[in-house]
Amino acid sequence: MESTANLLIRNARLVTPTGVRVGNCFVRDGRIAALGEVKSPGRVPELDTDGRYLAPGFLDLHVHGGAGADFSAGDPDAARAIAAFHAQHGTTGLLATIVPGPRDRMRRAMAAAVGVPGVLGIHLEGPFLNPEKAGALDPTWFLPPSRDAFRKLVAGFEGAIKLVTLAPELPGALDLVAEIGAIGAVPALGHTAATFDQATAAFHRGAHHVTHLGNAMTGLHHRNPGGVGAALLSGASLELVCDGVHVHPAFVRLVVEFLRGRGELGRLSLVSDATAPAGMPDGSYRLGDRDVHLQRGEVRLSDETLAGSTLTLDQAMQNALQLAHLSLEDALTLVTANPARVLGLDSQLGTLTVGARADLVLLDPDLTVSSTLHRGEITSRGS
Ligand SMILES: [Zn+2]
Incomplete structure (x- = not known):
């Protein structure tokens, strides 16, 4: 959806990489053309924000669904509905x-999602995963790592696939790490029983992202520091599902304080891991070919295994801000600049700087989403 929107956004609290300051934001041809004391260039639509925060739009590396729909179903209308639902949340x-x-x-699911406005690409969460750490995924469809199986799976979608989660301890997985990198995707550890040494070996071989840190991987034990220990000590970027259910609030604080102490908060991205029930009433929904049930804000399989979340990134950011005592600027980087960097898009997205794409969010003083703009056009108002 290319657009050539021009807009003067006035009287905003601009959340820039160098702090929050009051000013205007001039959007030309869908990009940020000027920030600060910008005068109206005339004959340009204006939007007065009443002093709301203007921040880069949020970027979510891990979304299965929302609004009742599931990307894995392979339906383009469903894919559009999911992106529109998450846009309401910034x-x-x-x-x-x-x-x-x-x-x-x-x-079919990849084909349905590619080209949908708001979809930056595909995250393949499998199928080269360890059945011991399947979580809510159906291990019937897990495959042993193989270049041939990978090539057949991704043929024709190489440019669209941005992230591939795999279990590095499986025989042949380390060869696939290079193969994933070769199509320009990020090789990520997840749904893995890797020991500390196995995970560390995978990072040395080029894996550089960790899918939902702490979930579906070996935990941090003092004699077996596991995948979590290896992930923290690596330079890899890390995902956290900060919904108060997937990981303990103290785990969020431990991770944030560890990274902040090393000056590496830039490695952390909040993800929603949202599934179809996000934004929906209690009931039964689908994840792939499985039934998942939403009750009391938690999504689970019939056997009680957690099956993604109902989280959206506006809520994830507020949770992190409170749990880990982050500043607004730091909390925002976890849903903007940091995931943009994982994707190599940090000059274009996730930053309020001149030249970046005008994918923006206006936030009320209590940080609820007031409106969302794609390339300078308002696409949704609040939720
Ligand atoms: Zn997931």
């Missing part, structure tokens, strides 16, 4: 995250 870019299934179905 997310202007997301990775459509596809669960293991029959190859044809996974490929």
Whole structure:
């Protein structure tokens, strides 16, 4: 959806990389053309924000669904509905995250998501995963790592696939790490029983992201520091599902304080891991070919296994801000600049700077989303 929107956004609290300051934001041809004391260039629509925060739109590396719909179903209308739902919560870019299934179905899901406004690409959460750490994913469809299986799965979608989660301890997985990198995607550890040494070896071989840190991986034990220990000590970027359910609030604080102490908060991205029930009433929904049930704000399989979340990034940011005593600027980087950097898009997205794409969010003083703009056009108002 290319647009050539011009807009003068007035009287905003601009959340820039160098702090919050009051000013205007001039959008020309869908990009930020000027910030600060910008005068009206005339004959340009104006939007007075009443002093609201103007921040970059949120970026979510891990979204399965929302508004009742599931990316893995392979329906373009459903894909559009999911992106529109998350846009109401400030997310202007997301990775459509596809669960293991029959190859044809996974490929249909990729085709349905590619080109949908707000979908930045595909996150393949599998199928080269460890059945011991399946979580809510269906291990029936897990595959042993193989270059041939990978090439057949991704053929024709190489440019769209941005992230691939795999279990590095499986035989042949380390060879796939290079293969994933070769198509320009980020090789990520997840749904893995890797020991500390196995995970560390994968980071040395080029894996540089960790899918939902702490979930579906080996934990931090003092004699077996596990995948979590290896992830923290690596330079890899880390995802956290900060919904108060997937990880303990103290774990959020431990991770944030550890990274902040090393000056590495830039490695952390909050993700929603949202599934179809996000934004919906209690009931039963689908994740791939499985039924998932929403009750009391938690999404689970019939056997009580957690099955993603109902989280959206506006809420994730507020949770992190409170749990880990972050400043607004720091909390915002966890849903903007940091995920942009994972994708190599940090000069274009996730930053309020001149030249960046005008994918923006206006936040009320209590940080609820007031409106969302794609390339300078208002696409949704609040939720
Ligand atoms: Zn997931």
